[in-house]
């Protein structure tokens with residue numbers, strides 16, 4: 001059967017693939033420690049589950065408006081105004097099947113073939129395929145480990161051209177766990193403001209998971225609140241990470257600029273694609289959004305302790321170089337000093353992919369290889385510490401032993 005060129009060259013998500021592989025090995029009875037999934041190990045709060053059950057019983061089982069019910073869009077717009085200081089109305093909000101779907105739709109709505117989109121790498125591995133599926137050209141603005149995984153205004157300016165239609169900023173960052181300070185984000189935003197046709201896409205899915213206890217840069221700040229950029233920022237967010245609701249698939253984009261034209265375009269696109277999210281989830285999502293800050297606060301404190309533990313244990317592995325994470329639940333060590341070495345089972349380690357494969361087979365630890373996070377991410381692996389402290393200690397113990405046994 002014929003397949004389009006578009007899908008022939010498309011790689012599936014490596015993060016989802018590693019997660020699925022770890023689950024499959026566990027189902028076979030193997031004792032796999034999973035640092036793969038970018039998925040909190042907490043359960044969804046009971047009040048949100050109850051709201052969904054009540055909503056089903058109340059008969060919310062028919063089609064709902066494509067961009068979400070008015071109640072849900074109002075709840076999101078209220079949070080965006082009060083918490084994120086983004087001047088928006090409900091009509092600027094489009095509710096999507098996870099923030100992933102929001103990001104995909106935004107690319108489809110902003111990018112024409114040949115347009116350039118700048119990503120700051122290491123970057124979440126779904127941005128590149130989303131841009132390319134829209135016909136866009138990915139421009140990587142490198143933020144290497146020696147710069148603490150951060151770019152700066154000069155580097156961003158150099159990456160932008162008159163063909164740049166968008167820049168994606170993601171703080172706290174997947175996969176590095178690094179946060180930009182308010183001043184740093186403002187300075188980057190002002191570079192984008194110099195290009196009158198460029199849109200800032202701010203992916204704030206980890207906004208509630210910032211650890212000011214670890215770094216003073218770790219703040220939740222929305223560049224869409226900066227007056228010069230307010231009209232040209234699309235903010236992405238969702239309930240997956242902050243509210244431990246990955247399986248519910250609820251995200252959104254807020255696009256107040258241009259008289260709400262981007263939100264309208266996303267709605268038209270979505271009306272031909274998925275329609276709205278499941279109707280009975282919408283009242284539960286509204287409840288979750290209303291209580292997002294206080295509910296995610298409890299999970300945040302657990303993640304701070306885990307972030308500290310991961311940094312401490314990674315710091316003890318001499319062959320790794322690391323930047324301590326101060327947000328999200330990721331660490332992204334440079335493992336290149338293991339390249340050229342051979343494992344106890346005779347596997348030669350010459351890339352992040354071979355490292356990840358070998359350690360899963362030999363030590364039953366799942367990590368995500370860096371390659372798909374960008375050109376400069378090839379020397380790294382991603383560890384997601386969305387698992388408990390015992391698992392973190394055991395998993396990093398296995399990694400440390402195994403790395404020490406490479407020769």
Ligand code: PMP
Nearest residue numbers: 098099100124174205238240251
């Ligand atoms: N953005 C980033 C940076 C992510 O890490 C993820 C992955 N979970 C998403 C967006 C999408 O999340 P979801 O679709 O679960 O809302």
Ligand code: GLU
Nearest residue numbers: 013015016036037038174
């Ligand atoms: N975004 C999460 C991660 O990076 C979940 C998997 C995915 O959607 O790619 O692990």
